[in-house]
Each structure stands twice: as structure tokens, then as C-alpha cells.
Amino acid sequence: MKKTREEVMADVLDLFRQLADDWEYSGEIMPKTLLFTDIGLRSLDVVVLAVSIQEHYGRVLPFADLFAAMGQHGVQDISMGEWVDFVYEHLNETLVLSAVEGSGAAR
Amino acid sequence: MENQTILIGIDGATFSILDPLMDEGVMPFLRQFIASGVRAELLSIVPPITPPAWTSLMTGRSPGHHGVFDFFLKESPDSHNIRFASSHDVGCETIWSIVSRHGMRVTSLNFPLMFPPPRINGNVVSGGWVPWRQLRLGCHPPDLYDRLKALPGFNARELAMDAAHEEKAVEGCQPEEYEDWIEHHIRREQQWFDILRYLMREDPCELTALLFDGVDKIQHLCWRFLDPAYLNERPSPWEQPIRDLSLQYFRQLDQLLADIADLTNPDATIIMASDHGFGAQSETFFVNTWLEQNGYLAWANEASPRQTDSTKLGMSQLARHVYLLDWERTMAYAPTPSSNGIHIVTAGRGSEKGVSPADYGRFRAELIESLRQVTSPTTGEPVVSHIWTREEAFEGPHMELAPDLTLALWDGGLVSILASDDVVKPRPEPSGTHRPEGVFMAAGPGVRQGVSLPHLSIMDVAPMVLHSLGLAIPGDMEGCVPTGAFEPPWLQACPVRATAPAKPSEPTAPQATVEIVYTEEEEAELAARLRALGYIE
Numbered sequence: 146m147k148k149t150r151e152e153v154m155a156d157v158l159d160l161f162r163q164l165a166d167d168w169e170y171s172g173e174i175m176p177k178t179l180l181f182t183d184i185g186l187r188s189l190d191v192v193v194l195a196v197s198i199q200e201h202y203g204r205v206l207p208f209a210d211l212f213a214a215m216g217q218h219g220v221q222d223i224s225m226g227e228w229v230d231f232v233y234e235h236l237n238e239t240l241v242l243s244a245v246e247g248s249g250a251a252r
Numbered sequence: 253m254e255n256q257t258i259l260i261g262i263d264g265a266t267f268s269i270l271d272p273l274m275d276e277g278v279m280p281f282l283r284q285f286i287a288s289g290v291r292a293e294l295l296s297i298v299p300p301i302t303p304p305a306w307t308s309l310m311t312g313r314s315p316g317h318h319g320v321f322d323f324f325l326k327e328s329p330d331s332h333n334i335r336f337a338s339s340h341d342v343g344c345e346t347i348w349s350i351v352s353r354h355g356m357r358v359t360s361l362n363f364p365l366m367f368p369p370p371r372i373n374g375n376v377v378s379g380g381w382v383p384w385r386q387l388r389l390g391c392h393p394p395d396l397y398d399r400l401k402a403l404p405g406f407n408a409r410e411l412a413m414d415a416a417h418e419e420k421a422v423e424g425c426q427p428e429e430y431e432d433w434i435e436h437h438i439r440r441e442q443q444w445f446d447i448l449r450y451l452m453r454e455d456p457c458e459l460t461a462l463l464f465d466g467v468d469k470i471q472h473l474c475w476r477f478l479d480p481a482y483l484n485e486r487p488s489p490w491e492q493p494i495r496d497l498s499l500q501y502f503r504q505l506d507q508l509l510a511d512i513a514d515l516t517n518p519d520a521t522i523i524m525a526s527d528h529g530f531g532a533q534s535e536t537f538f539v540n541t542w543l544e545q546n547g548y549l550a551w552a553n554e555a556s557p558r559q560t561d562s563t564k565l566g567m568s569q570l571a572r573h574v575y576l577l578d579w580e581r582t583m584a585y586a587p588t589p590s591s592n593g594i595h596i597v598t599a600g601r602g603s604e605k606g607v608s609p610a611d612y613g614r615f616r617a618e619l620i621e622s623l624r625q626v627t628s629p630t631t632g633e634p635v636v637s638h639i640w641t642r643e644e645a646f647e648g649p650h651m652e653l654a655p656d657l658t659l660a661l662w663d664g665g666l667v668s669i670l671a672s673d674d675v676v677k678p679r680p681e682p683s684g685t686h687r688p689e690g691v692f693m694a695a696g697p698g699v700r701q702g703v704s705l706p707h708l709s710i711m712d713v714a715p716m717v718l719h720s721l722g723l724a725i726p727g728d729m730e731g732c733v734p735t736g737a738f739e740p741p742w743l744q745a746c747p748v749r750a751t752a753p754a755k756p757s758e759p760t761a762p763q764a765t766v767e768i769v770y771t772e773e774e775e776a777e778l779a780a781r782l783r784a785l786g787y788i789e
Contacts, residue, residue, distance in 0.1 A: 209334065
């Protein structure tokens, strides 16, 4: 299965829109939407969403490197588009997550 | 349903608190339950903290085998980065999965390290550090969240974790916040019970498990209002309501336990267990400051603000070590306050700097010896009471990700990872902190009555759960069925059976092969955006 950037964007937007009802977030979620400023997410929300993205694609993605780099460079927020860029960049190169529980597959 | 087992987790429960509460009549059901079954101290693992301890309870394996050492894990043995530990990191099969693949149904509620939820035959609501905004994703099957949302009184914001709110348990809160905070946990436990009751009625399962985690939180913050040794004989007008409300929490917990027993078949096995015990912490050891003063660690910014509050451990500073430390000059550091673990920076493991592999043994021995010399300004006694090397504490296939050293402090406390002017500071008030001695209580078919057993291992709970359901025990489980808990004739009729080692559960993550297609322009645009984030140079 081939994924274009647009398809990754659609996948990620779908995940966020699915959750947005629970958040009672009425704004439109678009590529330029900022996760912290616009949606009101907190650090742990973003960390947990990263785990969900990995679950969705069955891939281990280096989110820890992204978060560390953001912290180091004082980057305070990230947009949906940037989030998708990161996922898209790494989907093709990372490890397959062969099982969720029972294998320690995330390492 | 031929067999039914109820497993109730009580995070942080300790007999040093439960016994007085039972004696005072605050927990009459628990007193009666223990009289009808067995009790024992349940020894936790190293370190006795929530994520690895519950994972050991769920798998019957030690951290070196299941691979969970803390709330966070190193990204790889060579990396300084740490990440949120998830169910993807659990390296052994859990009892939920084992019971499920034997064709039985399972409900598992609020257990940590269960996010994303395993796709077992039954129901899962993930616990641990799952924020309310993602609780839907922590539910299995996928329609479960909407069914729970329809329950009267359902409030995701209170049911799930709020990191900022939970930090108060360990870091403390303002006097005026105590009452709201305890009441929050009273409402929260009620919600978890309401969900359990709904699922027990709508979808009875052979194995039903719920983790009440408010005990841990209440004890962290309110230890001095619970431990008889610290109770003020003449409580102030502020202290008395806090004590009363803390007792109300335990009174309500006792009622919920009674209500669960009422929902259960009369011939079911009920097991209650905690992941660790509790005690008082009276000092704070600023371990990274000690490492700095002894030349093992350097801050990137020497002028970084020093912590003056002796109660702060640095829960909000998790993962910041990556850019707060000077990696050219740091040889050892503690990345989290939760595990009391020290990592040694080893040259060749992702960096040319650090301790050379040839010098690792000498360096580690020197560090251990130096740590043993740290003394408390209050008592004059050593601050570090025990030090485990990772070979001692974490032998197993995942040992490379574990801290090189794990400390036990004299007062059982957690280290602070913050910068400070002083290495050890007394806390103005004692707070609650973890101890290895948790609780085990069980009653049911064949279980002896009114018997106090010698201590058990937390890894014995998983085999006991499997045995209670008539299942054989996987040969690689490190725990064993506590046979002393049973009447000998019953055990003869229902002997413990062993089977082949547990297997990884069925793959639950999507297995789609994803191939990314991008053009040169897209690649250039991508690089520019990631550079803006600081992700690439």
C-alpha cells in the first residue's frame, strides 16, 4: 500500500476529527491548526497521540527525537501540517511494529 | 460461566494504613474479607513504582524480562532521549491476553501500560497516563467509549488522567486545594466502579479486573493525615477536615469493594493486590546536584535557576535533561525522579564522549562508593541505603535500556532531578512515598480462611489468577501459585499445572505495509519545515 503525503494528512486529520467531538472543539482542524495554541492540547496529549499514530500505521516512529529537538530549540507549538510532515518523513524507514503487547515490539 | 475471578488492584495500598483503618471501623468490609480468606505482604520489584510493578503483576515477570522500568523509557540503549512507555513496550504476555486466548472473556479497567489497548476477547479501558482527550483511543472494543459516555455521571475529564492535576500528588499543592483534590478522587473511584458494574451486568467475563489508583495519590499527599505515627493529637482547624476527608475516601473505597463482591458469583475467586506499599519521605536528595558537585554531570547553562523548594522532585521537568545537560562533560545523570535510576553515559553508545567501555566497571564502582558516602544533614546517616547495578536488578533481555544504577534512599524516598544549592534538604512536612511491601488478599474456592501467609512476590499474582480460572501456568513465569493460600484437599483436586512458555499475543497493530511516495519538491519542503521545528539541522 502506497501512502502519499495527502493520504497521511487525511489519516491524521481523521484521527484528530474523531477525537475533536470528545474535546468539544468546534473549530475546523486544518493543516495550519496549532496543536497547543489552537486545540489546547498539553504535552502529554501530544505524546499519547504519537503512540496512537504508531499504532495506526504499525510503525515505530522517532517521536522522542522530535520532542527533544522541539524542547532544545524552544519550539513552543507544532501545526497539523508539521506533524504530518514528520510522520510522512519517517513512515518509510522505520521498524514494523509487529505486535502491540507481548513482544516489546516498540524497541 | 464455570469460573469467575475478580482482580482488584489498589495502587499503593499498605497494611500499615489499612490495618489501623480496619481496626477503627473505617473499612469493615475489608476486615471481613480478610477474615474469610488469606492475606500476605506482597513484595514489589525494583524499583517499587507503578509502571514496572503493575506490569510485573500482569505478566508474572520481572522488569528485565518485560522491559518496563519507569513511566518513561530510553528510546534506545544509545540514546539520551526518553519516551512515554506504552503497551508496545510490554515484552511479555499479560494475563489479559493469556486468558483471552484460552477462549475466556476479560474486562481490564484502568491498568497502566495498557495504552494502546490490547485487542483481547473482552473490554479494556487503559489506565496510567492516558489523558482524557485520548480516552476514546484507550478503549477496546472501539464502540466501548460511546457506551460508557452514555452512562449517567460519566465524566472523561475526571475519569482519566490530568497530568497537571496528578503532579500535585507527588509535588504537593496549596492548602486550599487539598479538599477539592481528595473529593476528586472520591468521585473518580465511583466512576470506575460504575463502569465496572455496567460491564459486569452487560458482559459478564471470566476475568474482571479494576485498578483503584486513588489510594496512591491520597497517600502521597496526605500521608501525615493517615499514618498514626504522624497524626497531630491536636489537629488545626485546617488539618481536621483533611483527615476526615481522607478517611471518607477509604470508607467509600471499602463500600465499593463490598459492592463489587455483591456483584460477583458466590463461588468466584476475589484477589486484591497493590503494586507497592507506602511510607514517609522526610528528606529530598538532589541527585543530579550531587553528580554535578562530584564532577560527573554538567548543566548546559551554569546559571540555570536553582531549586529552593525542598519538596520539588522535578516531575514537570521530565525529559528536559536532553537539553539541560552538557553532554560533552556529563558522565552520569538521572533523567526522571520516579525510578531513582542513574544512567552512565558510555562512549561508543551514541556518543564519543562519556565513560569508555574499558573503564565502565571502574567508573561504576567508584560512583557506587561515592554515593554511599552521601550523608543526611539531619541524621548524619547515609542517604543511600542500597544500590543495585542493572545486572542485579534487571537481568533479562531488556536490561540494556535500564538505568545503570538504581538507588534506594534511607527514607524510601524518590530523588529530585532538579538543580539545587544543597544536595540533601529536609522536607517541611513528611510526604508519602513508595515502599516495597504491598498487600495481597484473596478469598474464594479452596482458599484458606483467616490465614496470614509469609510474604509473596508481586509476580505470584498472575499465576494465581490463571490457576483460579483453571489454566496452566506458562513455564517462563517467574512467579508461582502461592500454594499455601489453599486448603490441601482442594489443591489436590485442582493441582497447579505448568505449560509451555507464554507467547507473544496475536498481533494487534495494523500490519499494513506503508510505502511513502514523495517528490523532490515535497522532500525539500519537508526538510524546511522539520528544520523550523528544530528537528533537523
